Amino acid sequence: MINPLxxxxxxxxxxxxxxxxxxxxxxxxxxxxxxxxAQERALRTGGNKAADPFDLLVGAPGSQTQLLMSTVxxxxxxxxxxxxxxxxxxxxxxxxxxxAPLAFGDSYQGYPVVGTTAQFVSLDGQRTLTEGRxxxxxxxxxxxxxxxxxxxxxxxxxHGQIALDELDADEDDELLHRQITYTVxxxxxxxxSPWDRAIMVPVEAIWRTHGLSTGHRENETLSIQASRQGxxxxxxxxxxxxxxxxxxxPGVPAIVxxxxxxxxxxxxxxxxxxxxxxxxxxxxxxLLELYALLGDxxxxxxxxxxxxxxxxxxxxxxxxFAALALRRRQLGVLRALGASRSYLFAAIxxxxxxxxxxxxxxxxxLGWLTALLLSSxxxxxxxxxxxxxxxxxxxxxxxxxxxxxxxxxxxPSITAYRHSVASLLRA
Amino acid sequence: xxxxxxxxxxxxxxxxxxxxxxxSTYYTVLDISRFTATAGASIGITGPSGAGKTSLIHVLTGIxxxxxxxxxxxxxxxxxxxxxxxxAWRRDHVGLVFQDFYxxxxxxxxxxxxxxxxxxxxxSDLKTRAYELLDRVGVNPNRHTIDTLSRGxxxxxxxxxxxxxxxxLIVADEPTASLDAASSCTVIDLLLEARDQATLLTVSHxxxxxxxxxxxxxxxxxxLSTARTTTA
Numbered sequence: 001m002i003n004p005l006x007x008x009x010x011x012x013x014x015x016x017x018x019x020x021x022x023x024x025x026x027x028x029x030x031x032x033x034x035x036x037x038a039q040e041r042a043l044r045t046g047g048n049k050a051a052d053p054f055d056l057l058v059g060a061p062g063s064q065t066q067l068l069m070s071t072v073x074x075x076x077x078x079x080x081x082x083x084x085x086x087x088x089x090x091x092x093x094x095x096x097x098x099x100a101p102l103a104f105g106d107s108y109q110g111y112p113v114v115g116t117t118a119q120f121v122s123l124d125g126q127r128t129l130t131e132g133r134x135x136x137x138x139x140x141x142x143x144x145x146x147x148x149x150x151x152x153x154x155x156x157x158x159h160g161q162i163a164l165d166e167l168d169a170d171e172d173d174e175l176l177h178r179q180i181t182y183t184v185x186x187x188x189x190x191x192x193s194p195w196d197r198a199i200m201v202p203v204e205a206i207w208r209t210h211g212l213s214t215g216h217r218e219n220e221t222l223s224i225q226a227s228r229q230g231x232x233x234x235x236x237x238x239x240x241x242x243x244x245x246x247x248x249x250p251g252v253p254a255i256v257x258x259x260x261x262x263x264x265x266x267x268x269x270x271x272x273x274x275x276x277x278x279x280x281x282x283x284x285x286x287l288l289e290l291y292a293l294l295g296d297x298x299x300x301x302x303x304x305x306x307x308x309x310x311x312x313x314x315x316x317x318x319x320x321f322a323a324l325a326l327r328r329r330q331l332g333v334l335r336a337l338g339a340s341r342s343y344l345f346a347a348i349x350x351x352x353x354x355x356x357x358x359x360x361x362x363x364x365x366l367g368w369l370t371a372l373l374l375s376s377x378x379x380x381x382x383x384x385x386x387x388x389x390x391x392x393x394x395x396x397x398x399x400x401x402x403x404x405x406x407x408x409x410x411x412p413s414i415t416a417y418r419h420s421v422a423s424l425l426r427a
Numbered sequence: 428x429x430x431x432x433x434x435x436x437x438x439x440x441x442x443x444x445x446x447x448x449x450x451s452t453y454y455t456v457l458d459i460s461r462f463t464a465t466a467g468a469s470i471g472i473t474g475p476s477g478a479g480k481t482s483l484i485h486v487l488t489g490i491x492x493x494x495x496x497x498x499x500x501x502x503x504x505x506x507x508x509x510x511x512x513x514x515a516w517r518r519d520h521v522g523l524v525f526q527d528f529y530x531x532x533x534x535x536x537x538x539x540x541x542x543x544x545x546x547x548x549x550x551s552d553l554k555t556r557a558y559e560l561l562d563r564v565g566v567n568p569n570r571h572t573i574d575t576l577s578r579g580x581x582x583x584x585x586x587x588x589x590x591x592x593x594x595x596l597i598v599a600d601e602p603t604a605s606l607d608a609a610s611s612c613t614v615i616d617l618l619l620e621a622r623d624q625a626t627l628l629t630v631s632h633x634x635x636x637x638x639x640x641x642x643x644x645x646x647x648x649x650x651l652s653t654a655r656t657t658t659a
Contacts, residue, residue, distance in 0.1 A: 002547040006538055007531065014533030333529040336490050337588075338518025339546045340511060420510065422491035 002340065004347035011351060015323070022316055023359040029312040030363025030401060033305030034394045035370035040298040041393075042375050042386035044291055050193030050384055051283035053123055056257040056265055058082065058099075058272045058280045067279075068286045071102055071254045073382065074112045074194040079104075081251030082278055084215070088246040090255065095264030098124055099242075101252040103206040106157040111147050113157040113199045115206030117241055118142075120256060121188070132186030137236040138205040138214075141182040144198045145190040146383065153184045155199070157209070180205050180235055192385030202240040207250050215244035309401055313356070313408055320352055320412045331416055332424030341417045349406075349413040356405035360398045364390065429595040431467040431626045432520065434487065436498040441482055441491070441649075456482050457493065458649045464642075466501075466595075469619065469627040471640035473654070478646045480630040484598050487628070488521055489513035500596065518546050522589030522625070524618075526601035528581040530588075536561065536570045540587045553591055560587035564617055579610030586617050597621055599629040603636050615639060 012019050051072045059067040060080035069075040090099035100120030106113035118134040121127075121142050132151050135142055143149055156179055182201055190196055204214040213220060216239045226233040257280075259265035265282070272280030324331070331344055368390050375386035441457040444450055456479045464470050472480050485491035487498060489505045490513075498506050500520065505513055517523075530539045540557040561568040564583035566576070573581065582602060589597055599618060603611035615636050618627060629636060637643050643654045 003545045006534065006545055007542065010531060010533030010538065012533075330529070330531070333525065335514060336488075336517065336523055337543050337546070338514055338521070339543075340514050340518075343546055420492075421514070422485060425485070425490065 002343045002346060004343055004350055007334075008347055008350045008354065011347075012354065018319065018323075019355055022319060022355050023362060025312045026309075026316065026356060026359025027362035027366050029305065029308040030360050030398060031366035031370055032308060033302060033397055034364055034367025034390070035374070036298055036301040036305060037394050037397065038368060038371040038388055038390060039374050039386075040294060041391060042371060042388045043294060043378075044287075046192065046375075046384050046386040047287055047290075048284070049387075050191070050195075051287060053120075053127075053191075054256050054283045055259055056269055056280060056282060058086075058255040058257060058278050059253065060277070061279045064279060064281050064286050065290065067254055068281075068283055070104060071256070072193070072283055073384065074104070074114070074198060076104070076112075079253040081253055082255065084244070084249030084251050085246050086275075086278060087252055087255055088244050088249050090257065091243045093268075095260050095268055097258040097260050099258075100256045101203045102254045102256060103203050103252055106206060106209065108155045108157045108199055111144075111197050111199050112194075113141075113201060113206070114195075115201055115203035116256075117203060119241070121200050124258065127188065129186045130189045132184070134186055135200070135202055135240075136185075138202050138208065138238050138240055139180055139182055139236045140185045140201070142186040142188060142200045143184055144188050144196040144200075144383075146196040147187075147199060149184050149199075151184050151187070155182050155184070156180070157182070157199070157201075180209055190385075192387075194383035196385075197383040203252070204238065204240045205235075208235075208238075210250075212250035213248040214238060215249040217245045217248055220248055313401075313405060316352070316356065316405075317408055317411060320348070320409075321415075324348065324412055324416055328419070328424050331419070332421055332426075335421040335424060345413045345417045348416050349409050352409035352412065353402075353406050356409065357402055360402050360405070364394065364398050367394070428593050428624065429520065430501075431624065432501045432595045433466040433626070434462065434464040434498070434500050436462040436487060436496060439483070439486060439493050439496040439498075441479070441486060441493040441496075455649050457486065459483070459651045462487070462644075462651060464626055464628065467622065467626055468642060469622050469640045470629070471637040471643040472628070472630045472646055472651075473632060473637055473643060474646035479649050480646050481600055483646060483651075484600060484628060484630055488517060488523070488596075488598055490517070518543065519592070520594055520596055522592070522594040522597045522621075524582070524585050524589045524597070524599035524602045526604045528578075528585040530573045530576075530581055530584060532573060534573070536566060536573060536576070536584055537568045539573060539584055540568075540591055542588060543591055556593075557587065557591060560590055563587075563620075565613075577610075579606050579613065582606060582610065582614050583617065586614065586621075590621050593624055595625050597625045597627050599627070599631075601631055601633075602629060603631065603633045608635075611635060 054072055057067060057071055060082050062080055066077050067079060070077050070079050087099060087101050090096055098119050100117045103115035104112065122134055208214050219238045222238065223233055257268055259268055269280045269282065272278045334344060371388040375388045378384060378386055437460065439457050439459040442453045442455045445452040445454060472483060474480055482491065486493045486496060496506050497504065503516065505516055508516060531542065534542065537557055540561060541553055544553040558568050564587050566580050566584055602618065603614050606614060611633060619639060631637055642656045644651050645654045
């Protein structure tokens with residue numbers, strides 16, 4: 001039984017610098033393809049997971065992508081408001097389990113402060129808090145898993161993107177008059193979305209701090225009474241949550257609707273899409289469009305990766321041919337000593353496929369690591385959790401490269417196979 | 428263990444084209460009507476450089492195909508064998524020693540000696556034999572690299588490699604050409620020790636080696652003439 005492995009291993013050891021360079025070249029080319037593919041899937045998975053709680057989004061007519069980015073991914077953007085009466089009407093509309101307004105614009109130490117309802121924060125009881133409880137008054141807040149605050153910590157949100165100390169004196173007085181100090185009362189579990197960095201407060205608090213009505217007649221009455229009597233308004237005594245009074249409800253940037261059934265979801269989407277003052281969409285619709293763009297980019301990168309792999313395999317073959325040209329006499333000696341052609345064939349083929357396989361395996365690991373690092377960076381920057389995993393696609397890609405490498409390795413092997421002993425020894 | 432091989436070779440003609448690919452003009456390298464070797468004999472072939480000595484042993488061992496030749500080693504006419512069969516015949520019957528040793532860098536001393544065992548064919552415990560041979564040629568079998576061996580040590584390792592399978596024919600091409608006198612002497616002793624079990628065919632310019640051969644042939648202009656024959 002022929003066994004060229006000792007010779008192959010010795011040769012790899014003897015030419016390790018060149019072999020390492022070849023392995024690294026192959027690994028980098030493979031890693032590029034694997035990282036692009038794994039990262040794209042991670043983006044899809046992470047993007048979908050982040051959009052899960054948002055069954056149906058309703059906003060003012062305009063860019064659905066912008067609305068999606070503002071609500072699901074909490075990217076700051078100027079969004080037109082929907083008339084508050086629409087939110088109020090939803091509370092009586094059939095097919096709606098709940099409709100939660102989302103109000104953005106404030107922040108605290110870089111964490112976005114989002115106004116909504118306790119029902120949406122807990123997904124109507126489907127989501128359990130890891131600490132504390134839901135907010136029950138205008139001065140309470142629930143924080144995301146990554147917000148570096150503790151229960152009972154107190155905070156004052158910045159008004160919009162402007163710090164209070166940057167305002168002029170008149171504005172300063174007015175804002176301070178409306179400023180609410182929140183107490184952290186609960187923490188959400190990790191969601192793997194930018195909402196992990198959000199501070200959630202009653203939407204009425206956001207309305208109030210922006211000088212708007214709070215949606216409830218009794219709140220307005222209390223406010224007027226306090227003002228007349230010269231008392232300081234007790235924020236915690238104000239009513240929060242639906243239902244709101246139509247004449248006191250301000251506009252909102254977005255509304256999340258939890259439909260009762262799938263059929264209701266489509267009926268509601270069509271209804272609010274046809275409505276003059278609104279647009280409505282399932283986040284998955286917009287994500288699919290974004291993924292299509294992402295797919296184009298992935299195709300471009302994947303094509304570049306394949307081209308690189310082809311070039312590297314070509315370079316690898318040239319290197320093997322060059323090495324064989326330098327070692328023709330050595331091959332001749334092996335034949336003279338009695339090594340068969342099949343021994344030489346097996347030795348050269350094994351050498352080539354070992355290098356290709358090691359390079360591809362290292363590339364798979366490098367690609368996975370690169371995707372992990374990219375995901376970690378995206379996660380730190382956006383709060384979006386991108387779960388990186390190697391799937392069948394990546395393994396097939398690497399298997400295909402190895403398979404092609406195995407076939408290409410036949411070329412130098414057959415070339416050496418065809419030479420006579422005498423011609424090899426004369427080299 | 429195979430018995431030493433006797434050789435009968437006739438009508439050896441080998442020529443090369445003066446211009447590669449052009450068969451119309453060629454020069455004759457070998458033109459030998461008859462060459463014989465008795466089993467267990469030691470035969471030296473000498474002659475000026477370029478006379479065709481290496482070509483002759485290549486033809487005699489089936490490494491190179493002559494234009495015409497009938498070469499019989501023992502019962503086998505190797506000129507009737509295809510190239511693959513000749514490879515297998517060499518693997519099982521011939522121990523080759525080269526002037527430049529041709530040890531394989533990256534392999535340890537022991538692996539170099541046992542290299543031919545990886546070609547297939549043999550089943551016996553050649554590792555034990557390799558240890559014995561290296562002990563006999565005086566090279567430490569545990570050296571992990573051949574890079575630090577002297578030329579004399581390299582040639583002794585090459586001889587151990589040639590003797591590994593106890594071949595019935597040992598062919599040595601200028602085995603002492605690049606060695607100092609002391610190393611040459613050791614190498615000659617080792618080759619002659621093996622003669623008990625093998626026919627020995629050497630190409631050499633070294634008088635010390637040729638002197639100890641049973642028969643010495645001179646190759647000149649492709650033709651062979653017998654310079655000396657010693658009858659034991």
